[in-house]
Amino acid sequence: MPKIYLDYAAATPIDPKVLKTMMPYLKKEFGNASSIHAFGQRALSAIEDARNIVANFLRCQPEEVYFTGSATEADNLAIQGIVKAAKSRIAKPHIITSAIEHHAVLEPCQYLKKQGCEVTVLPVSKDGLVSLADLKKAVQENTVLVSVIYANNEIGAIQPLAEIGKFLKQSKTKIYFHTDAVQAVNYLDCNVDSLGVDLLTISAHKIYGPKGVGALYVRKGTAIEPMVYGGGHERGLRPGTENVAGIVGLGAAIKEVASPKNKIHNIRIRQLRDKLIKKIPKIISDIAINGSLEKRLPNNINFTFPGAEGEALLVALDQKGFAVSTGSACSSHSLEASHVLTALGLPEETAHSSLRITLGKYTNEKEIDIFVLALAKVVERLREISGYKTKTNGK
Amino acid sequence: MANNPYYSKEILEHFMHPKNLGAIKNADGIGDTQNMRCGDIMKVYITVEDKKGKTIIKDAKFETFGCGHAVAISDMICELIKGKTFEQALRVGFEDIKKAIGPVPPVKIHCATLAQAGVRAAIEDYQKKQK
Ligand code: FES
Numbered sequence: 431m432p433k434i435y436l437d438y439a440a441a442t443p444i445d446p447k448v449l450k451t452m453m454p455y456l457k458k459e460f461g462n463a464s465s466i467h468a469f470g471q472r473a474l475s476a477i478e479d480a481r482n483i484v485a486n487f488l489r490c491q492p493e494e495v496y497f498t499g500s501a502t503e504a505d506n507l508a509i510q511g512i513v514k515a516a517k518s519r520i521a522k523p524h525i526i527t528s529a530i531e532h533h534a535v536l537e538p539c540q541y542l543k544k545q546g547c548e549v550t551v552l553p554v555s556k557d558g559l560v561s562l563a564d565l566k567k568a569v570q571e572n573t574v575l576v577s578v579i580y581a582n583n584e585i586g587a588i589q590p591l592a593e594i595g596k597f598l599k600q601s602k603t604k605i606y607f608h609t610d611a612v613q614a615v616n617y618l619d620c621n622v623d624s625l626g627v628d629l630l631t632i633s634a635h636k637i638y639g640p641k642g643v644g645a646l647y648v649r650k651g652t653a654i655e656p657m658v659y660g661g662g663h664e665r666g667l668r669p670g671t672e673n674v675a676g677i678v679g680l681g682a683a684i685k686e687v688a689s690p691k692n693k694i695h696n697i698r699i700r701q702l703r704d705k706l707i708k709k710i711p712k713i714i715s716d717i718a719i720n721g722s723l724e725k726r727l728p729n730n731i732n733f734t735f736p737g738a739e740g741e742a743l744l745v746a747l748d749q750k751g752f753a754v755s756t757g758s759a760c761s762s763h764s765l766e767a768s769h770v771l772t773a774l775g776l777p778e779e780t781a782h783s784s785l786r787i788t789l790g791k792y793t794n795e796k797e798i799d800i801f802v803l804a805l806a807k808v809v810e811r812l813r814e815i816s817g818y819k820t821k822t823n824g825k
Numbered sequence: 826m827a828n829n830p831y832y833s834k835e836i837l838e839h840f841m842h843p844k845n846l847g848a849i850k851n852a853d854g855i856g857d858t859q860n861m862r863c864g865d866i867m868k869v870y871i872t873v874e875d876k877k878g879k880t881i882i883k884d885a886k887f888e889t890f891g892c893g894h895a896v897a898i899s900d901m902i903c904e905l906i907k908g909k910t911f912e913q914a915l916r917v918g919f920e921d922i923k924k925a926i927g928p929v930p931p932v933k934i935h936c937a938t939l940a941q942a943g944v945r946a947a948i949e950d951y952q953k954k955q956k
Binding site for chain 2: 737739741742745746749765766767778779782814815816817818
């Protein structure tokens with residue numbers, strides 16, 4: 431049985447180079463980065479090296495990078511931290527976000543709404559894109575934060591961050607701009623100044639690094655409060671003994687992303703993805719592609735196969751050795767249709783028949799060829815099970 | 826595949842190789858049900874016969890647009906109701922399904938409820954047609 435992994439948006443394998451860089455910090459370099467002795471100082475300098483790499487990549491100052499325990503934590507820190515600081519100035523802070531955010535952004539916004547904040551959720555076009563016009567209309571006097579995902583995790587739709595950033599800069603009152611760039615890091619330019627963002631979230635395990643580590647970029651001078659209190663690590667914004675090996679891994683992963691070799695990987699990934707886009711409609715009838723084809727991450731494709739239910743597709747493919755996903759991995763245990771797909775205007779039944787396929791740097795052409803054939807068989811079988819064929823051919 | 830606690834071996838077996846799949850052409854009763862939350866749809870087809878003056882379910886088949894559990898349980902419930910009277914078929918509950926097919930994770934209990942509703946609808950459809 432093949433073992434073919436096409437769920438890189440959920441997690442990526444650790445790059446051997448990254449692992450090698452991390453290893454000493456899991457073994458003999460165990461020092462606590464807060465200790466003054468040599469063990470501690472070596473750990474500290476490893477963290478600062480990683481911070482420099484990340485800062486270089488984002489084109490910001492190292493002091494503007496804060497390591498966290500996950501991207502979810504970084505998103506929460508950005509959103510809740512900004513609102514917490516704003517509350518001293520504004521009684522009822524207003525947040526603007528979009529309908530296709532990751533749960534790590536939507537949920538804290540919903541939480542803050544319950545706590546008395548105002549929240550506007552911007553709609554998206556049927557291609558999955560936020561419009562600047564909608565954003566302009568949504569801005570109010572009490573708006574303190576806009577959080578829009580850089581590239582969506584389910585449909586890969588790339589949002590017009592630079593446009594939004596430029597507009598927000600002209601605002602009379604300060605409106606902070608946050609983006610969850612987790613899916614984008616490997617493929618898109620993350621220069622914080624050209625994007626015009628004040629806060630940006632990244633994650634290590636989506637870019638061939640370890641799980642359990644993320645980072646938040648926070649522009650100098652941003653009014654933000656911590657969520658937890660403790661020993662003053664990460665300049666007090668995110669206390670807690672640093673996950674040295676994890677942070678070193680994040681740095682090493684970013685280094686690989688920034689290397690010229692990655693550009694070549696990304697071109698190849700796009701070509702393989704495009705092969706899926708070309709081949710699948712040829713051998714499977716009656717399908718649709720969700721989200722924009724132009725403004726889309728090169729490794730992502732999301733199909734709807736009417737008559738074949740998403741989870742059943744996933745499980746049947748899993749039985750044959752293929753790993754794919756319905757929507758985001760986090761929502762696979764919930765029954766509701768993907769909030770991203772329904773935001774595109776897909777009826778629930780259609781949203782339930784969708785499959786996300788995400789490629790990565792270890793994907794090869796043979797895998798794609800085998801996958802397409804297996805997928806065709808599984809879709810056909812599930813359509814038989816749901817009686818889909820009889821519906822179209824019969825009555 | 827290694828043990829997947831979400832999908833047990835039995836469930837996978839019935840999902841991948843259902844025995845009672847398909848429509849019955851001249852079905853005596855057809856039950857059409859949908860779960861509003863997950864959107865899954867299940868159709869149960871039955872034929873009946875008289876045995877010692879009692880109406881029993883002769884054959885049962887299904888078509889399901891739903892998750893693997895929904896498909897597997899549809900298959901199993903068809904198996905369970907064959908040869909049963911309506912009364913007995915309606916009494917096939919979650920415990921019976923579990924006994925036959927093994928454990929079902931909590932989020933998937935409604936898939937069994939859906940299958941039970943499908944059987945009920947098929948029987949009601951038959952009874953309506955008799956009047
Ligand atoms: S998830 Fe609803 S029927 Fe299985």
